[in-house]
Amino acid sequence: AQTVTQSQPEMSVQEAETVTLSCTYDTSESDYYLFWYKQPPSRQMILVIRQEAYKQQNATENRFSVNFQKAAKSFSLKISDSQLGDAAMYFCAYRSGETSGSRLTFGEGTQLTVNP
Amino acid sequence: ETGVTQTPRHLVMGMTNKKSLKCEQHLGHNAMYWYKQSAKKPLELMFVYNFKEQTENNSVPSRFSPECPNSSHLFLHLHTLQPEDSALYLCASSQDYGEKAFFGQGTRLTVV
Numbered sequence: 580a581q582t583v584t585q586s587q588p589e590m591s592v593q594e595a596e597t598v599t600l601s602c603t604y605d606t607s608e609s610d611y612y613l614f615w616y617k618q619p620p621s622r623q624m625i626l627v628i629r630q631e632a633y634k635q636q637n638a639t640e641n642r643f644s645v646n647f648q649k650a651a652k653s654f655s656l657k658i659s660d661s662q663l664g665d666a667a668m669y670f671c672a673y674r675s676g677e678t679s680g681s682r683l684t685f686g687e688g689t690q691l692t693v694n695p
Numbered sequence: 696e697t698g699v700t701q702t703p704r705h706l707v708m709g710m711t712n713k714k715s716l717k718c719e720q721h722l723g724h725n726a727m728y729w730y731k732q733s734a735k736k737p738l739e740l741m742f743v744y745n746f747k748e749q750t751e752n753n754s755v756p757s758r759f760s761p762e763c764p765n766s767s768h769l770f771l772h773l774h775t776l777q778p779e780d781s782a783l784y785l786c787a788s789s790q791d792y793g794e795k796a797f798f799g800q801g802t803r804l805t806v807v
Contacts, residue, residue, distance in 0.1 A: 621800065622783055623798060623800045624787070624798035625798075626796070670738065682728070683728075683738075683796055684740075685738040
């Protein structure tokens with residue numbers, strides 16, 4: 580079974596600074612996808628960024644980028660120029676690319692605080 | 696707005712009540728999911744439906760009964776719940792094979 584681990588329950592960053600959230604995972608599969616989701620106080624889960632395991636290039640979405648290290652099974656999220664609206668719970672998630680209708684497996688989450 | 700709509704947003708029910716949560720998506724997705732999110736715990740997958748067929752039941756107690764009448768709608772029927780079932784229940788949908796999942800806003804359930 581796949582597992583996802585986020586070792587940082589809480590992180591804080593100053594506005595306009597950069598912060599990196601860590602995520603590691605364990606899998607025996609070669610085809611899979613990794614995601615970062617953001618859950619603001621409204622509680623809705625919002626997709627931040629997605630990475631296909633077969634792609635070596637790290638995904639980027641505006642101020643959000645990942646450092647995907649497949650051999651190390653590491654998938655960290657970097658938020659540049661942090662904004663107050665970035666404050667939220669961030670979840671790392673794994674999904675198999677080999678199974679139809681497969682589940683998302685989530686990490687425990689990292690609560691990010693952005694200080695003005 | 697993600698294209699996945701959950702109703703109601705908030706629900707308070709007694710332990711002897713019967714209620715249902717509804718999830719609707721018009722994104723053309725074929726997979727739908729129920730997740731439970733309790734305080735201080737990771738998201739827990741409850742059920743997976745793919746093309747209206749249940750493909751996964753993650754050892755969920757029978758007091759939770761899912762129903763997927765078509766690929767656009769998913770229900771979670773609740774009966775004789777316990778206070779520890781109080782949580783945020785999230786519905787999600789996706790296309791197949793690793794496509795990103797879209798989540799509803801959740802139903803905040805309180806069992807009294």
